[in-house]
Amino acid sequence: MPTLGPRPGYFSSPHHLSPGSTDEGSDPRRDVPPGADPREYCMSDRDIVEVVRTEYVYTRPPPWSDTLPTIHVVTPTYSRPVQKAELTRMANTLLHVPNLHWLVVEDAPRRTPLTARLLRDTGLNYTHLHVETPRNYKLRGDARDPRIPRGTMQRNLALRWLRETFPRNSSQPGVVYFADDDNTYSLELFEEVRKAGGAGEWRRGVEDAGGCGATGRRSGGTAVQKGAMQRMRSTRRVSVWPVAFVGGLRYEAPRVNSAGKVVGWKTVFDPHRPFAIDMAGFAVNLRLILQRNQAYFKLRGVKGGYQESSLLRELVTLNDLEPKAANCTKDAPRRTPLTTRLLRDTGLNYTHLHVETPRNYKLRGDARDPRIPRGTMQRNLALRWLRETFPRNSSQPGVVYFADDDNTYSLELFEEVRKAGGAGEWRRGVEDAGGCGATGRRSGGTAVQKGAMQRMRSTRRVSVWPVAFVGGLRYEAPRVNSAGKVVGWKTVFDPHRPFAIDMAGFAVNLRLILQRNQAYFKLRGVKGGYQESSLLRELVTLNDLEPKAANCTKILVWHTRTEKPVLVNEGKKGFTDPSVEI
Structure with a gap:
């Protein structure tokens, strides 16, 4: 059977899932619809699925219930500078969702070590697949190739995997959601309201x-039960909801009538599409995916914005859609x-x-006012609150970290290596024999202490680490000598600053904050890039700094900055309701 591009590959760790069995001697693949090009469906010979148990670094896995439907989150991804940061941010969200299986599909000829290691270390139930989009179909620069919408082959491979894993008549409850790695998701979308x-x-x-x-x-x-049927997990066929910052609007949404039925679409771009909805705006019941085995995203002949319709029109009609999120208004x-x-x-x-x-001190447009760095008064109020809340001679252990809301943070930054002795304790920071990094394992006995002082929580005075995407570089970092001492700074912008470090690149012991009550961020007379130095020079010298993150060689923070939406269509009347919070 011909294939489109290299053979897709599988790697799986869904240890809570129950793969369906097939009759002995039967072909586990689903039949291609009559007259259809088999290449449209990524239906090559089946590869072997390797199943392993995930070993947890960051946390215990989310709780698993035998009664909750599983949410299968399908995420296409591809290699780029921010890939690890965006997958990390997404993993941090998914870790809070019970009964979740993450299907990550790389656009690559093979599974990359970066993604494989990241998935392994999350503690999530995941399956790692790969299929490469042929070169002639890939995007060129920033231009979108209309012949094949991005992520099509990767999503189709995930659909194929589900159909090969669960039998067509499976009673396995579940929901399939297509979640790109560059979006932001509220836990409320996944949350099931339960009695508590x-x-x-x-x-x-x-x-x-x-x-x-x-x-x-x-x-x-x-806990109240109001809205128990307003979540994704209750999807009977296809559920829908609004998505913010799409199509030049504050949000796009299904148009819902007084009877709770979807009757159209609140969108400016081609509202006459069969399903004028964003990929992140719907979820499908797993059984419907299994039963309608002809339903895939079309590879060819699909205009931009019609990829969603190419799948949904094979599954439901407009009348079947189930509006969630307070009837798509929230x-x-x-x-x-x-x-x-x-x-x-x-x-x-x-x-x-x-x-x-x-x-008079606020930023004007996108220009930075050099008279007062952004966030100075807010951080200083937090320092004041700490000093008014805890006495100066407090024995309260703690660490203070200044974390802006537009960065991405690895949970590993906050992780503390602790002593472990009883069965079922978590061992942190054990070196993997394969050289991939730290792996946490369930074990009796005593945990090794190697790397125990490599985390923020162990800060004695001021700890430091690299930050990615700062100062026009892949990362900025303290320069550490062979003795483990900070001796300078890996930065292009003004490396002679007393502390040439980003705000997200250090943490301070709480007791030091309480004892040095004169230490604040300076409001006036501070040049751009010197705000950090204005505080730190009141607390420590260069010799006092404690390098973390493998002696400042590991990236655990990314200065990603949330992209400012371009709302070019927001002036048009009747599309977005100003009372809807985004």
């Missing part, structure tokens, strides 16, 4: 009685500010403060 009553559960939105802001706390109580109550509600709903321990930068 035991001590230690999270109550959402407990307001702090103090005047400094809002603080979230652990508490007993009962209305924002005006009495509750965005940040307050977001923090309340995370379940994290938090403190919410505010101080406004004076208008």
Whole structure:
């Protein structure tokens, strides 16, 4: 049977999944629809699927339930400078989702070590596939080749894998979601609302009685069931919801009538498409994928923006669509500010403060005002809060880290290597015999301590590490000598700064912050790039710095910066509701 491009490859670790069996001697592949080009469906001879158990570095895997449907998240990916950062950010989200299986498909002739190692280290249930898009179909520069939408072959290989893994009449409950690695996803999209009553559960939105802001706390109580059918996991056929920053709008969304039926599309770009929806805006019931084995994304003859329609028209009609996310509106109550509600709903321990930068100091457009670096007053208020909350001679152990909201952070940065003795404890920082890095394993006995001081949480005074995509370089980093001491800086921009480091590249012991109460970020008379130095020179000398991340050779933070959306169509009336929060 002919193939399109190199043979796809499989690598899998879905150890909670139950692959379906096939009759002895039967062909496990699905039949190609009559008259169809088999190359449209990536149907080459089946490769061997290697199943392994994931070994966990970052965390225990998300909880698994035998009653919840599995969410199969399909993510095409390809090699580029930000690939690791974007996959890391996505993994950090998926780690919080129970019963999730991540199908990552590389556009490559073979599985790359970078992606294989990243997936192995996440602790997620995953399957790692690869199929290379032929060179003549790949994108050239920034131009989009209309002959084949990006990611088509990779998504089709994932569909094929599902059909070869689960029998057509499978009773396995599940949902398939096509999630690109450069999007941002709310956990609420995946979250299933369940009953909760035991001590230690999270109550959402407990307001702090103090005047400094809002603080979230652990508490007993009962979670409400409102909206239990508003999540992806309850999809019966195909569920849909809005996606922000698409088509030059604040958001695109299905148009839903008063009866809760999808009747059209809120979009400017070609609203007459059969399904004028973004790839991230729908999910499909697994059984429907298995039963409709002719349904794939078309490779040829598909205009830009029609890839989604090429699959969905083989599965459902407009009338079958199930609107989620509050009937595709997700209305924002005006009495509750965005940040307050977001923090309340995370379940994290938090403190919410505010101080406004004076208008004459705020940034004008995209220009940076050199008189006051951005975020200075806000960071200083946080330092003040810490000093007012903890006494100067406090024995409270802690570390302070200044983490901007537009960066990407590896969980490994925050991980602490701890002693482990009992069965089932987690061992951290054990070197893999294959040289791939650190691997955590379940084990009795005592954990090795190698690398125990390589994480932020062990900071004695000030710890430092590299940051990627800063100063026009792949990364900036402290320069560390053979004795493990910081002796300078790997940077092009003004390397003679006292501390030529990015804000995301250091952490400070809490006790040092409390004891040196004169240490703040300077508001005035500080040149761009010197804000970090203005604080650190009040705390330490160069000799005091503690290099982390394998002596500053490992990248755990990426200065990715969220892309500013181009809302060229937002002036058109009737498409976006200003009350919908994005």
